[in-house]
Amino acid sequence: MGMSLGPNQYGKAEIRLVTVDRQGPVHHLKDVTVSTSLRGHLERTHLTGDNADVVATDTQKNTTQAFARDGIGEIEDFALRLAEHFTGSFEHITGARMLISEHGWNRITVGGTPHDHAFSRAGDEERTTAVTVQDGQAWVVSGVTGLTVLKSTGSEFHGFPRDRYTTLAETDDRILATAVTARWRYASTTGINWSESYDAIRRALLETFATKHSLSLQQTLYAMGEAVLEARPEVAEIRLSLPNKHHFLVDLSPFGLDNPGEVFYAADRPYGLIEGTVRRDDETGSDPGLAWYSLPEF
Numbered sequence: 001m002g003m004s005l006g007p008n009q010y011g012k013a014e015i016r017l018v019t020v021d022r023q024g025p026v027h028h029l030k031d032v033t034v035s036t037s038l039r040g041h042l043e044r045t046h047l048t049g050d051n052a053d054v055v056a057t058d059t060q061k062n063t064t065q066a067f068a069r070d071g072i073g074e075i076e077d078f079a080l081r082l083a084e085h086f087t088g089s090f091e092h093i094t095g096a097r098m099l100i101s102e103h104g105w106n107r108i109t110v111g112g113t114p115h116d117h118a119f120s121r122a123g124d125e126e127r128t129t130a131v132t133v134q135d136g137q138a139w140v141v142s143g144v145t146g147l148t149v150l151k152s153t154g155s156e157f158h159g160f161p162r163d164r165y166t167t168l169a170e171t172d173d174r175i176l177a178t179a180v181t182a183r184w185r186y187a188s189t190t191g192i193n194w195s196e197s198y199d200a201i202r203r204a205l206l207e208t209f210a211t212k213h214s215l216s217l218q219q220t221l222y223a224m225g226e227a228v229l230e231a232r233p234e235v236a237e238i239r240l241s242l243p244n245k246h247h248f249l250v251d252l253s254p255f256g257l258d259n260p261g262e263v264f265y266a267a268d269r270p271y272g273l274i275e276g277t278v279r280r281d282d283e284t285g286s287d288p289g290l291a292w293y294s295l296p297e298f
């Protein structure tokens with residue numbers, strides 16, 4: 001039977017890395033998880049077990065740790081540094097994908113003052129980036145995940161088709177809640193202030209979720225993506241994955257009580273999952289298939 005090796009990559013997954021900038025009395029903390037993947041001419045190890053072209057995953061981990069010695073900086077820059085190092089240093093490694101998620105820490109406030117070196121974890125929200133370098137070209141797809149939001153009114157859902165299996169009541173006032181996963185592809189990989197861009201995109205997502213009167217989570221998804229593209233010219237396209245965190249009105253009638261939108265059951269499963277892309281008409285862009293390949297949750 002004829003066969004050959006198809007697309008493949010390998011690396012070290014979920015390297016946990018915490019750095020402390022202790023140059024002054026006020027320490028700065030960075031907490032990231034890095035996954036490295038290398039691609040290239042790797043037929044030999046797969047077909048014969050000859051490892052002459054294999055940069056060990058242990059070496060990838062060590063390199064990541066060593067590169068953090070003088071600080072990680074912006075996760076996008078750190079990922080680009082690593083990807084360019086691996087592709088530039090080994091002839092048979094022609095591509096690299098670095099995934100980084102950054103976990104937030106807040107300073108503990110003591111008597112109203114932020115403490116110099118004590119922190120509390122910021123919760124489930126993470127800032128993410130996926131940097132791909134392939135044959136000298138680079139793509140940056142950054143994002144946010146675990147951004148959990150809820151609005152207690154300003155959401156309706158009605159007008160959907162009814163068949164013999166439809167039981168859902170139409171509503172003109174419901175809770176809308178989701179945990180936003182967003183990933184956006186930057187049109188360029190240089191000259192961007194990554195943090196400023198991230199903060200502005202996050203703000204646009206939140207403000208639109210809050211202010212857009214919702215007739216469906218799909219409509220809200222599109223409006224959130226549109227707001228980001230309108231506000232940020234550096235973003236070529238954005239993808240959103242929005243689990244509909246259903247809040248069901250509890251039937252209090254067995255207790256002789258009405259329930260005018262006061263008491264809800266927050267179901268965790270199953271959940272609706274609304275996903276979509278918003279892109280510019282004139283965006284021909286780079287190779288999105290490549291840049292999105294193997295991203296978790298898509």
Ligand SMILES: O=c1[nH]c(=O)c2[nH]c(=O)[nH]c2[nH]1
Pocket residue numbers: 157168215216217218244272
């Ligand atoms: O915003 C929504 N979109 C749907 O597609 C859907 N389906 C459903 O049961 N509830 C909802 N809500």
